[in-house]
Amino acid sequence: MNHTVSAIKEKLRSFYKTDELAYASRKATSSSADLSRLGLQRINNEYGSLLVREKRFPLDFGHGGRALADFLLLSHKQFSYINKQDFSPSLLSEDFVFLDTETTGLAGGSGTYIFLAGCGYFTNDVFIVKQFLLTDHQNEYAFLYHVATLLKSFKGIISYNGKSYDVPLLKTRFILNRLAEDFERFIHIDLLHCSRRLWKKHLKECNLGNIEKKLLGFVRQDDIASADIPGKFVAYLQTGTVELLSPVYKHNCIDIMSMVSIAILAAAAFDCSQNEKIAAHTDKRSLFKVFMALQEYDAAFQLAEKSYEDNDVHLLLDYSYALKKRGNFDKAVKVWEHLIAQSSFIEPAYLELAKYFEHRECTFSKALDIIDRVQKRREILDELGVAGEMLGAEEWQHRKKRVLAKISCSEKKNSIGKTA
Amino acid sequence: MKLTLEQIIDRLRRNEAFMSCVTAWQEIPAKDPEYAEFPAQLDERLLTALHKHGIHKLYTHQAKAIDQALNKKDSVIVTPTASGKTLCYNIPILHSVIQTQESRALYLFPTKALAQDQVHELQRIIELFSETIPFSIKSYTFDGDTPVSARKAIKSSGHIVVTNPDMLHTGILPHHTQWVKLFENLHYVVIDEIHHYRGIFGSHVANVLRRLKRVCQFYGSRPTFICCSATIANPAELAEQLTGESVTLIDKSGAPHGKKHFIFYNPPVVNKELGIRRSYIKETQRIAADFVANDVQTIVFARSRMNVEILLTYLKDTMRRLGKPAIKIRGYRGGYLPLERREIEKGLRDGLIMGVVSTNALELGIDIGQLQISIIAGYPGTISSTLQQSGRAGRRQETSLSIFVSSSSPLDQYIVNNPHYFFEKSPESGIIDKDNLLALLSHIKCAAFELPFAADERFGSNFTGSSGLDSTQEILLYLEESGVLHRSGDKWHWMAETYPAESINLRSAAEENVVIIDKTKPQEKVIGEIDLFAAQLMVHDEAIYLHEGKQYYVDKLDWQRRQAYVHGVQVDHYTDAQLKSDLKVLEVFQSTDTENDFTRGYGEVVVTSVATMYKKVKFQTHENIGWGKIHLPELELHTMAFWYAFPPNIHQIMQLNKEELGDGLKGIAHLFKNIVPLFIMGDRNDIAVLPMVRSPFSEKPSVYIWEQYPGGIGLSKKLFHSFDNIIAAAHDALETCACSAGCPSCVGPQLEVGEKSKKVAQSLLQIMKSN
């Protein structure tokens, strides 16, 4: 049973009749002159070679309506807001590297390779975008080794969806190449999470393109579609033509620049007075929650006080609960009374007031009045058939009985007092 | 007055009508337990916990299995039902975890339900250690139902991860970097119920295990394999094929059992001319009713959900007639939760439950305790399943009874009439071909996705396949040419954007499947998937498709979109599609070639087939009650085939005309189709048989048996080497069939195969036997 290679291939082809990609012969690798024309440089280390592209931007360089320098002005506090996480005052803007990778597929798993790792960072009054390019799989170690060396000088990573995509993939590549790097040591700010918190309510879509269009005010021209990126690397491997990758590294560079602008923008969003356009797109309730989580109560309450005019019901409710928890009933009652004065039926506010009057102020008639109003509103909603899944009719009835009992009891007491 | 089991047995023996239907009555003598000490190196804390659990000594097979595992020797344990199989692997593995907290183990079960059942059992044992060891042993199932939120903890801290081969294939191996802790410290891999891993499923699983070993090697671990199997002819061979390691066979059980009576019962013939017998379901009802009426705990196994319902209704009625609560009879089907099972188990112990009627879901190792009588209504398909079902009866030292009630299907009739095949050594072999070209190609893709291939790497160490490939390199070259792999330096790397495991189904051969969609309810539901070759036969327009014992009518087969739309029905017939096939031999792998003699051979063939029409056939009587046309395109199948050829002048030797010879060949083809599965542990759909009065290849009268899977899975080779057994079995089947001149149970219905078929087939088989 001696089978020649061609016979086996013939056999395999008979199973798979689809026209699969023909494999073109490879061209010679580009000369160093070609490379430098493209802004690329070949680096050889003991493990192999890779291509590096470095672009420097002055600090006053503008992108998406912001100067890069604005990022350097961010305080540790602002980073805390962005990431909803407390950072130490020693944290500086320069401690972060912006990271974005391009890959051979979106499926994930150990067969997905990173072929471009773009890193953006500030140093000596300039912003550098350094992009490492994998020239061939056998050079993956050399490629990752350079990425690892660069990452060593930073404390934090800023990414867009890096928590679930870029970093796990990078970890996988490191493990497969037996390269040690403890990714847990990094502070990781994933701007996608922050964008969703702040803008999803108003923008719906939080992909980079939509944020650029709606908040940074630009639309990319001639940008490569994400789905076409893996194909470019395949074509490059087949032909050796580096130019084929230029749309990819341009795309990657813009991704990194936009991340800088988004970080600046997100920080600004926490100071609503600063920029009305951003304020209009930002979900105030999310800001409130971040402030509360970071125990910045003054900032949180100030923001909430201003939100009466926006009439953000959920934010006001959150605010009232926070006030109640801290024993500030005067202000809380003010919020609840504001809410029950509205035309829409905000039941939790009624409930809080009913509880307040019954248990705290012990003005049972006021409590009864609230309960009656609730029951009337529920009846109307019921008749209109819009009551939906409203629960708790029994609870309200129960509450009413109890309040009525308390009223009659105190009336008795009063009458006994009178006769005595 | 109620009778004891012994009295019932006695009464059966004196019942002439009953005895006239009995074709075999075997008495299997009681066996005393054989005990052995715990291996000396077992951890003290483990022993303390086991004592607390009431386990003070081991059966001999357990001790041997534990000893092998502790000494890192790969093994396969062949265990009868209720012989304490799980301790064979749980003890050494718990020992390993107690001693080295980092130690990890992976358990593979063929189904999710079994995996979940096993974790419940494990957790009960682990609880015993809560006081004696300073850390908690964590065992988890990991399958499609595992919530995403729980996965991270399982990956990093699960000591024992219990899963199925499909999940290992699509969910774990392609993401092995997330399982570093597991793979770096993987000491044991348990593969339970390996007799399920046969045929194409087994061929795939063997390749998944090759991938597992490759990943382990990357992380520097070498797990010990512990396999468990039901009784089959070749457990060690199968385990070695699956794991790629040589294994120790442990098949001498030390567990005790009481005396067992095993009866084969063939319902009486009611129409001799057509070979029609009384309904086996009705016979089962009658027999079982007598037992439950006497409060003897009985389990009845039926082949389909529908039959379970019929039997259940009837037995409940019987109870009511006798003035007993119907609740004493319970149904049991797949998908019952552990809690419900515990309840049935408790009911049986307390005597609140007298009868359980079950589909074969119970045969799969799930434990509901032991009963006194088991009745098997219809042959479950394999000897090992039959043994497992029969093993449900018989507790400790008490006498038990098993009755096999035969249906009229050819395989059932063969078994009931030839009981020695059953009671002597099992002829069923679990056969796989892990070097099936398509399986190999699929898994080399997956393996390349997981880790790049070294230029001189061989996929699997003992690489000698029936596909004729002797090197991994050819496949890698082919994949490079197709743009799937990229060679860089001395390695082949995955280059496609896709995730290969996703499109490879371990339980089917073809890459393309037809999805079956149930439209009975407004909410459509996918109930299954079958490959194209099976689809043309089973889900053509107007076919009756059987799925988990339920009948479905096929409203439309959309060939272009690979979808079949069905709705649930209840009818008294099934459909049998006729395939017009043509076969061309491409290459002869082995042959006993002599010019004018009886020859046999096997090799590679291409089969073109097109489904042309279907018959509607009535259950029980096999009566033809209608037919219809099928309009589907022709399919081409590259596979392996076995052939048997007669001398060109055989009709002269035997004084037959060509037509008679043709009818005889049709008859033996029908017999082979039904009997071959008995030897390959498969079902009738694994093979196809084609009789030819003059084969264009050999120019001789021939019978071809080909494998219904692209590339073949090793069945033809097996047939080539053991065809004598099949000739003998076919001959026995003909001799013992009660019909006068052919029936569906032997050569096929007379209307189709001709009146002389049985006679000619008999003499052909006779001459085959002596050649």
Ligand SMILES: [Zn+2]
């Ligand atoms: Zn017959």
